[in-house]
Amino acid sequence: MSKAHFGLIGLGVMGENLVLNAENNGFSSVVYNRTYAKTISFLEGRGRNKSISGAKNLKEFVEKLERPRRILVMVKAGKATDAVIDQISPYLEEGDLLIDGGNSEFRETERRVAQLEEKSFGYLGMGVSGGAKGALEGPSMMPGGTKSSYQAVEKLLCKMSAKVDDIPCVTYIGPGGSGHFVKTVHNGIEYGVEQILAESYDLMKRVAGMTSAQMADVMKTWNNSEELSSYLVEITELCLREIDEDGETPLVEKIMDKAGQKGTGLWTVMSALELGGPVPTIYASLNARVMSSIKERRVKTESLYAYSQVLSQNISSSFNDIPSITDAVVLSTISSYAQGMELLSIASKEYNYDLNMYEIAQIWKGGCIIRSTLLNRIQDAYKKNPLLENLLLDPWFSDQVKNRLPGLSKIVSIAAEQGIPTPCFTSSLDYINSYRTARLPQNLVQAMRDCFGSHTYERIDKPGSFHTEWQI
Numbered sequence: 001m002s003k004a005h006f007g008l009i010g011l012g013v014m015g016e017n018l019v020l021n022a023e024n025n026g027f028s029s030v031v032y033n034r035t036y037a038k039t040i041s042f043l044e045g046r047g048r049n050k051s052i053s054g055a056k057n058l059k060e061f062v063e064k065l066e067r068p069r070r071i072l073v074m075v076k077a078g079k080a081t082d083a084v085i086d087q088i089s090p091y092l093e094e095g096d097l098l099i100d101g102g103n104s105e106f107r108e109t110e111r112r113v114a115q116l117e118e119k120s121f122g123y124l125g126m127g128v129s130g131g132a133k134g135a136l137e138g139p140s141m142m143p144g145g146t147k148s149s150y151q152a153v154e155k156l157l158c159k160m161s162a163k164v165d166d167i168p169c170v171t172y173i174g175p176g177g178s179g180h181f182v183k184t185v186h187n188g189i190e191y192g193v194e195q196i197l198a199e200s201y202d203l204m205k206r207v208a209g210m211t212s213a214q215m216a217d218v219m220k221t222w223n224n225s226e227e228l229s230s231y232l233v234e235i236t237e238l239c240l241r242e243i244d245e246d247g248e249t250p251l252v253e254k255i256m257d258k259a260g261q262k263g264t265g266l267w268t269v270m271s272a273l274e275l276g277g278p279v280p281t282i283y284a285s286l287n288a289r290v291m292s293s294i295k296e297r298r299v300k301t302e303s304l305y306a307y308s309q310v311l312s313q314n315i316s317s318s319f320n321d322i323p324s325i326t327d328a329v330v331l332s333t334i335s336s337y338a339q340g341m342e343l344l345s346i347a348s349k350e351y352n353y354d355l356n357m358y359e360i361a362q363i364w365k366g367g368c369i370i371r372s373t374l375l376n377r378i379q380d381a382y383k384k385n386p387l388l389e390n391l392l393l394d395p396w397f398s399d400q401v402k403n404r405l406p407g408l409s410k411i412v413s414i415a416a417e418q419g420i421p422t423p424c425f426t427s428s429l430d431y432i433n434s435y436r437t438a439r440l441p442q443n444l445v446q447a448m449r450d451c452f453g454s455h456t457y458e459r460i461d462k463p464g465s466f467h468t469e470w471q472i
């Protein structure tokens, strides 16, 4: 029997769809899952009548693959990934290649790349974005590791990936854990945009008194605009249009307001803080999920503060300033991308990843969760200046800021008057205002630090490090 081209470990939702994708693209496959029953049910269900076979154990799995073996691991990030590596290693031979397609923490990937390459196996840490549908029809893929390992699977990945203008949404990202780092930051941006859209929904619902269908219509308009056309806006429209099984209530109104998270948003913020890259919009979206999770305490506190009494009477209930809400959504979305891209640039230098920002924008244009037309402008900006420090410095983006800042400011102030939390809008406004302020008040912070702790300060009129005996 001829050997299979491609192996897949882990028949979760993503694994199943990715192996079907590989097979659809002409790569005969073999699958392994920890519980064999799952393998059987896949082979008898979606895997039926396809060039896909199953293996009961990892020895059989490895034996069924042509050499050098190309194995995609799609298991829960963390211990399960290490367990698979340990269990399969004794059967692998020089030149074989493992690809971790889970949402692994990038430092763990750095460690695994180093460990496995010592044993002469190739190892790629690859971010995969697009959810179940993307995995099946073509995801965006962000592989990192040694370049030769990438080259060994380039053809396979290019075939499997989404295409935009015939360009595959996959490219070699860089060494070590860079692929997973880029995917992590992708998810940070994703958290930001999700929260931004949720804030616009809250304002349209609670201040403008709009129905779900009316809000869905706004999403539709946004999805037809250059600045906001995106997968996330598209699915927000769908979410708002879905009606509950009771036949009348919009389903979103029946969903518990507690958002989960699996770690990538937190890792983005942790990395940003470590690297000194400001990501306030992304942080605000992460914190908004944390706040949402303390539901019982929020319920208790709302009753204590008699909510309606803190609402300003200034805003009439007929408020429906959609243009200003649009400004807020556009600038906050730009902030989320700008922060993520700047963080990538900083990490690229710090970790010697040598990231190509233009190509990263390219492979995010299709297949992934943050695909959007805005990425065309982001690409243009990095094409003009590959070393661009921040998108806010690019002329197209700065025009957006100049034109839309009054709208964003207005929305943040209305939200504040109405007692409606808008963490991403507010943080984005602060971000833009801080970024465009040449002199911030941290001179006074420095003075305080020196006053109580002799921490010293720099001066603007002469170089050096100074300390003052402050007159206390």
Ligand code: 6PG
Pocket: 103, 128, 129, 130, 131, 187, 190, 260, 261, 262, 263, 264, 265, 368, 369
């Ligand atoms: C993607 C997504 C995906 C992620 C989910 C859930 O790009 O396809 O980022 O990889 O796991 O969106 O993430 P949270 O549970 O942390 O929201």
